[in-house]
Amino acid sequence: MTTDTASRTTVPRVLLNKVPEVTIWFWLIKILCTTVGESFADWINMQLGVGLVATAIIFTVVFAAVLIWQFRTSRYRPAAYWLTVVVVSVTGTLYTDILTDQLGVPLWISTSVFAVGLAAVFGIWWTRERTLSIHSIVSRPREGFYWLAVLVTFALGTAAGDWTLELTGWSPGVSVLLPLALIAIIVGCWRMGANPVLAFWLAYILTRPLGANLGDWLASPKVPDQGLGLGTLVTSVIFLGAILATVVYLTLTKADVIEQHEHRERTPKYYRPHRELPLVGVMAAAAVAAGILLNWASAQPHANAAAEEEGPNPAASKVHLTSQQATAHFPASDVAQFRNLVQGMNTALAKGDPASVNNGVDAYEKAWDDDEDKLKPLDQTAWNYIDSQNDALFTSVRKTKDPAAEKQAVQALLATLG
Structure with missing residues (x-):
């Protein structure tokens, strides 16, 4: 825009230009x-x-x-x-x-x-x-x-x-x-x-x-x-x-x-x-x-379209994997990170600290989503199984807010992660 603003008198102080040239x-x-x-x-x-x-x-x-x-x-x-x-x-x-x-x-x-x-x-x-x-x-x-x-x-x-x-x-x-x-x-x-x-x-x-x-x-x-x-x-x-x-x-x-x-x-x-x-x-x-x-x-x-409805995956819910089966093909460092985050939620639940539980869920969800592209191709069945348990956890913490359901979801996920 080319409007000349030199005549405006409402500006209290004229400074040198505070931004860079657009190059x-x-x-x-x-x-x-x-x-x-x-x-x-x-x-x-x-x-x-x-x-x-x-x-x-x-x-x-x-x-x-x-x-x-x-x-x-x-x-x-x-x-x-x-x-x-x-x-x-x-x-x-x-x-x-x-x-x-x-x-x-x-x-x-x-x-x-x-x-x-x-x-x-x-x-x-x-x-x-x-x-x-x-x-x-x-x-x-x-x-x-x-x-x-x-x-x-x-x-x-x-x-x-x-x-x-x-x-x-x-x-x-x-x-x-x-x-x-x-x-x-x-x-x-x-x-x-x-x-x-x-x-x-x-x-x-x-x-x-x-x-x-x-x-x-x-x-x-x-x-x-x-x-x-x-x-x-x-x-x-x-x-x-x-x-x-x-x-x-x-x-x-x-x-x-x-x-x-x-x-x-x-x-x-x-x-x-x-x-x-x-x-x-x-x-x-x-x-x-x-x-x-x-x-x-x-x-x-x-x-993404298939994942828009959050909740337990019906197909995954029919599958049961042991901890070893669920984590065998995933990098040990990633599994350890997930386990530590879920353990932190378990500790917060024991202390009756819902704010820390919510923060732990946010951090865990972020870590899981960030690793999806890496983990899913390694073992899609295991990934779907854990993801279904994740959805149960997210639902219990964010929607139902039932302490018993939260504890059950956290402990089930801990058992899966070893």
Whole structure:
């Protein structure tokens, strides 16, 4: 958008621009940050062992601290800015996970809520400032609107990306292609003259599912059509290292510093006002095509569709396996991790501590789901058998909330896991 804001007098203080120039470096490090947001959030949640809500609270405090640092800077500083992006990426992912895993909110609802929330942020921002361009983040109110929008875009991108996986059952590698194709269309429209602010924010949202799916592909077990088997820790370390190297380079070279700091909008490079409406139509058509593709994919048989109804698997309930039969083909380290988590639930039940039981169930479910792609191909019968017992446990803790049923489910699972 090209509205000149130099004449506005409501801005209390003019600052140097607090955000980087949008170059190839910007998009590279943004994708690196979103990948870290997915893999590091998963790893931290498992390692802290305090439950999803407590982990989210911890990262909310961290986010507030780094945001204060970012606000206290007088100009764009790569270290402060990109650390804030990394932390907001993890925090936004955790917020979406709480809605989905803790509160049971369907992904289509959380996606819709975050989309409406983002539209509200943009609406208030535009009404007050008459611009949404990141080339004009030169006041405290604009900086506040910017970071609020960034937080909501991360949450929205996470929910939309997970909803896509739920609908389609695609593997992480295949799932990367949809946001990548949509981003390519947006870039093409921008080069042909589309509104640069609209193109920027659409691409910004889409880099979240792109980076998340990329992280899942790298971290997922090395089985056919799944991933490279690096794990969440190795993936996080690789990408955090790449972010650090890029930030050091940008700090030394100042390659992404906006030199033109005047309190006005910059002239967009490719923007052609007479092409704006037709190119909006092109992007809308791409969105409709993506919707049709997702609708078609959701109608095809896939694992997620079969698993939508939570509850004991009727086929698995007719099978009885000994502990040795149930765990013989699974890695001992994974079985030990599951057993320790379930033992923790058993201890919490004995102490009459329902909060710890709930946290233990969340951690166990996360660990089990993360290992599904690795374990299921090794022994599908055993996997289905344990998964059915898991469903009985989840139902007793989250729905019936009957202490006797919870104890029975936990002890049955302990017996199976040895």
